[in-house]
Amino acid sequence: MIEKVQTFMRQHQLLNENSTVLIGVSGGPDSMALLHFFNTIKEVWNLTIIVVSADHQLRGMESLNDLEYVRQVCDKWNIQFVGTSLDVPTYKEEDKLGTQLAARKLRYAFFEEQMYRFNADCLALGHHGDDQVETMLMAFVRSADPASISGIPVTRRFAGGVIVRPFLCLTKDELEMYCRQHQIAPRRDPSNEETIYTRNFFRKQLLPLFKERNRNIHNTVQHLSEALQEDEHFLTDEAAKMVQEIVNVDRKNRKVTFQSTEFSAFPHSLQRRAYHLILNYLYEKLPKNLSYVHERKFFDLLAKSSGNTQIDFPDNLKLKKMYKTFVFSFGDNNKNPTLSPTTIEIPGKINWYGGKVTAFYTEIPDERSDMCYACGSEEVALPLHIRTRRDGDRMYWRGLQGSKKLKDIFIDAKVPLPERDTWPVIVDDNGAVLWLVGLKKGIPARQLENNDTYIQLVFRR
Template identity: 55%
Template sequence: MKQEVLTFIKKHQLLRKNTTVLVGVSGGPDSMALLHFLRSLKNEWKLKVVALSVDHQLRGDDSLADLQYVEKTCKEWGIGFVGVSLDVSSYKKKHGISTELAGRELRYQFFGEQMELFQADYLALGHHGDDQVETMFMKMSRTASSSSFQGIPVQRKFFTGYIIRPFLCITKEVLEEYCKENQIDARIDSTNFETDYTRNFFRNKIIPLIKEKNSNIHSIVQHLSETLSEDEQFLREEAGKMVDELIDFDGENGNVSFHADLFKNRDQALQRRAYHLILNYLYKDLPKDLSYAHEEQFFALLQRKNGNVRLDFPSDLKLENSYGFITFYFCEHHKAPNLSYHYRLDIPGICVLPDGSTITAGFVEENTEQDNFSCIFSTEQVKLPLHIRTRKPGDRMSWKGLNGSKKLKDIFIDAKIPLSARGSWPVVTDDQGEILWLIGLKKGQLTSQRLKGATIQLYFEKGKL
């Protein structure tokens, strides 16, 4: 066993000489075998080894006895020891989480504190190949995303160093045999045989059946976990580049926005991961009721080309598609900015709008060719002075060829103008409120069609802000 584990350590570069290694030790065969194994390397590798043991106070005197057993063994083996009793039940009630999650959070909090206290390089944990098989099959039963279908990592960053799991290459049977050979009288947690917990159900009911068909399943699953992790790391890096290029993060208002067409041009695998990166940015903690069904709703929303559609996500997160412009925002933080303005336009003169756009007015001697961003009329056709403003409720206008008038709201809808742009869209009126020009969209039908008096020319230039 020792050589197999050392080969695994070397392959993954899990351990260096002259370092401090903390070991999570429960008193069971797995962790006791790990502690014994690292003790056997202690002198040759010049390691400082310290055992960390946690009493979760869930099994009364038995769990305390486990901690005391670890402490006694460490004294016999000449290994440093730090133990703690944690009130998992109270923590569980306070945070409304499962017993398993409460125990894990408190345990890793303690581990992190000790990592910093010892300035440790590694935290070694005794997870083995069978644990990996259980984890992968558990995830297979409840995970609908390949990005979440990964096993227990061999190594990951943790406080001052790394969590390492040198035993993922071997089975529990091998560890139990190791304990017998080295006369390690490990403690047995009776709750491991209960099936109330999900992991124990897989451990006691499912995995034994699979191992009957393939006793080497742990090696296959470990290889699968590693390759999936490598692939996922690459895809997430590429998705991160995509997000940097396409997504606009408004940190002040907590909003995220992007153009659907640009997003959809990227590979589907990157789109999915970019979607999850956005959610991780917006949510402090991902809601428990956020599921793959929400992912499907997002991609359906992404395909919408017309109108304004909004989705409701957990914790008041809203997703909105306004004519191909996607916005994520929380209702509590989303306050529509005051985009309205009203300016008098002198002739000659220049009006600068809040977004940096300009409208230039002047008198001309002869008519020039017009486009969507220029407009011409005479002083006899309008009541001066002119005004530049944003729309008002009930605004209507008419134009050549239209029978009657039409609401500006309907003009915006017909032109597929996003809701976010309508509030600041410039409208030119005369002094009596007659809409002369909805810039870039429509030019008003004037009462008199004859150009009498001085001719006024307006030019619009889009700002660069």
């Protein structure tokens, strides 16, 4: 077994010579076999090994005795030991967590602290091939996320080093046999026999059925897990590049914006991962009631050509589609500020939401750009004003029979609803709309054949 595990470690580059290795040991068969294994190879690899062990205070004196057992073995084998007691019951109640999750969070926080304390290269854990099969089966039952189904990683970055799992190439039976061969008498946790826990149910009821069909199911699943993880890493990296290229992130307001046409141009596998990257950015912690249903609604909306729609996500996150613009934001964070009408001094400059208006008199008007407007100074009622749209606003322009509502102009131009509320509108002192900046240029109600002086307006963002 020792050679089998060392071969697995070399194949996956889990360990380097001269490393400092922390070993997570609970006192059970898996972790005690792991401890014995590393104690056996430490001189060949020139390793510094340190055992870290935690009492979760879930089984009274019994779990405390597990901790003491590991300490005694380390003393006997002359291995440095660091143990602690974690108040899982209190933490569980305060943070409203399940027992297993609460224990895991506190345990890994303890591991992280020790990794930095000893400047360790890696943390070795005793997960084995049967754990891998159980994990992937559980994920398959409860999740529609490919990343979840890919299983336990052989190695991952952790606390300035890495977590390694050299026993993923072995079965539980092999580890039990190893303990017997080396006269290791591990501690047993009675809760591991209770099928009320999901993992125990899969271990006791389902895993034996799979092994009846394939005794090497752990190797088959491990190969699948590694293939899925490699694919997932590559696709996630590509999705991150996609997000960086086309998604606008407003960190201050926790708001994300992108164009549906650009998003849809990428392969669907990247779209799906980009969607999850966006959610991971927006949420500090993913809500439990966030599910594949929200993903399906998102992609249904992405495929539609309807104008303005909204989807509510958990914890007050909202997705608004405004024609081709998608906006993720919380609550009213994306609500536009109220803008008061402002008189335009000529000559003069005025700052407006997202831009600046410059006004001056000229004898040679320039209207070649959509961001320029000119009219005869005698054709309008002065002073001019800049403001936002109002109910009933209409415009006139050359070639138009009658007038048209600003609302309809915005709709025709597919301007998103929030942008309409801050869009600059230039009017004269009688309220006649002269210029819907960047969209439509109107004509004054009074038209003169000859104008000696023009008012020139220029808008710059």
